């Protein structure tokens with residue numbers, strides 16, 4: 140099968156509205172057999188919505204869909220699956236207590252009975268695994284698998300259902316570098332057999348590596364289409380955000396100063412009462428960005444929870460500006476001159492039902508600038524809010540807008556504005572740009588570098604190696620709650636850091 144055949148998917152004139160938001164406007168999209176097509180666009184551009192329509196999850200308000208030449212009316216995902224369309228979301232839908240095999244056959248049982256089905260399913264599964272190099276123990280329970288392995292189960296589940304059009308929504312956001320290259324090998328073997336893949340990602344280098352063709356959405360409309368061989372990451376970034384992006388972040392030499400954060404012999408248990416952080420020692424100094432690389436799930440979340448006072452360690456001391464921090468106490472962390480950027484902006488960062496202004500002052504409301512004799516100085520607060528909205532270019536109807544109406548990138552800006560407003564001497568930024576588009580990411584990177592220039596010390600916890608390399612003066616790798624290695628940001632090699640991230644001591 141060639142790449143110029145009749146498209147296997149043809150969507151035309153697709154429009155989808157949510158109340159007053161038009162998520163897709165008159166979108167036409169084609170997918171050919173044997174190709175990997177990347178779907179790109181800023182946060183809120185409409186990528187997930189368009190694919191949810193193709194997967195039968197949302198009905199469109201206008202437009203037509205043809206699959207393999209036939210006009211279809213998809214009213215549920217099962218209609219899409221029966222026509223060979225499968226979608227793998229970033230958050231998997233596997234049953235953790237069941238085995239790989241049980242997860243794969245669920246919902247496909249025939250009248251033969253579950254035991255016969257399992258026996259023949261096992262054979263079919265093994266054949267698929269051999270064909271696509273997706274090695275995984277069929278009898279392993281899903282909760283014991285890594286994120287990358289769970290993703291393999293999702294792919295096998297789709298292949299088992301004879302899916303030949305596979306949609307993957309930000310599949311690499313949570314993968315280690317080695318897992319990403321495994322996934323890419325799998326995708327390449329899938330399309331070699333004439334299947335087709337839609338690949339959604341904010342990581343432009345991955346898109347350049349894996350796709351054959353790229354479609355760019357902006358504000359719900361298709362604004363460009365390119366053959367991958369005829370474009371560059373730079374052009375794609377410009378097409379997405381409609382302006383030139385910086386080639387790299389400017390950072391001047393600065394000698395590190397006094398320690399702003401000192402972690403001594405920290406031990407932390409996770410929710411399962413297992414060691415999440417083991418005997419961790421770490422120092423962050425003024426004028427430096429310490430990048431903590433590592434695959435999600437190696438203790439990063441627990442470490443930041445301890446720093447933010449939301450989890451008590453079993454042992455250890457934390458000093459901020461050489462003063463011991465009261466542990467397990469959120470108020471103490473807030474008052475400690477620490478700018479806090481938690482990874483979970485919706486769960487722990489912002490209160491979604493409050494206004495933007497209320498979120499701005501949430502952690503500063505007791506400060507003297509805003510309160511006199513117990514009364515809030517409302518004009519001062521309004522001025523403060525308006526200044527932050529302007530400085531950070533936050534797209535919102537105004538300081539009184541309800542926070543949950545903001546898009547992902549703008550929520551992140553609200554949190555950043557709040558965290559940096561008090562000119563903190565220490566900033567703890569946990570996955571600060573996860574899921575953000577390149578424009579929003581560039582802005583946040585610039586602001587963090589400006590804070591370093593001002594003299595702040597920054598602990599940057601991130602599983603995005605590009606981010607770590609772009610910003611860090613020094614890099615440490617966290618693996619199973621321990622530091623696997625340390626290297627200077629300027630001379631560290633990606634291979635070395637990648638190996639440490641996978642637990643290989645080389």
Ligand SMILES: Nc1ncnc2c1ncn2[C@@H]1O[C@H](COP(=O)(O)OP(=O)(O)OP(=O)(O)O)[C@@H](O)[C@H]1O
Nearest residue numbers: 157160162180181182183184185186187188189547
């Ligand atoms: N269920 C929904 N209800 C209301 N609005 C929605 C819903 N789903 C999406 N939207 C809105 O539609 C627009 C497009 O959202 P969509 O999730 O498709 O964007 P995206 O391109 O996938 O963005 P991201 O890169 O952040 O994942 C956004 O403005 C979003 O707020």
Ligand SMILES: [Mg+2]
Nearest residue numbers: 186187188308
């Ligand atoms: Mg999306």
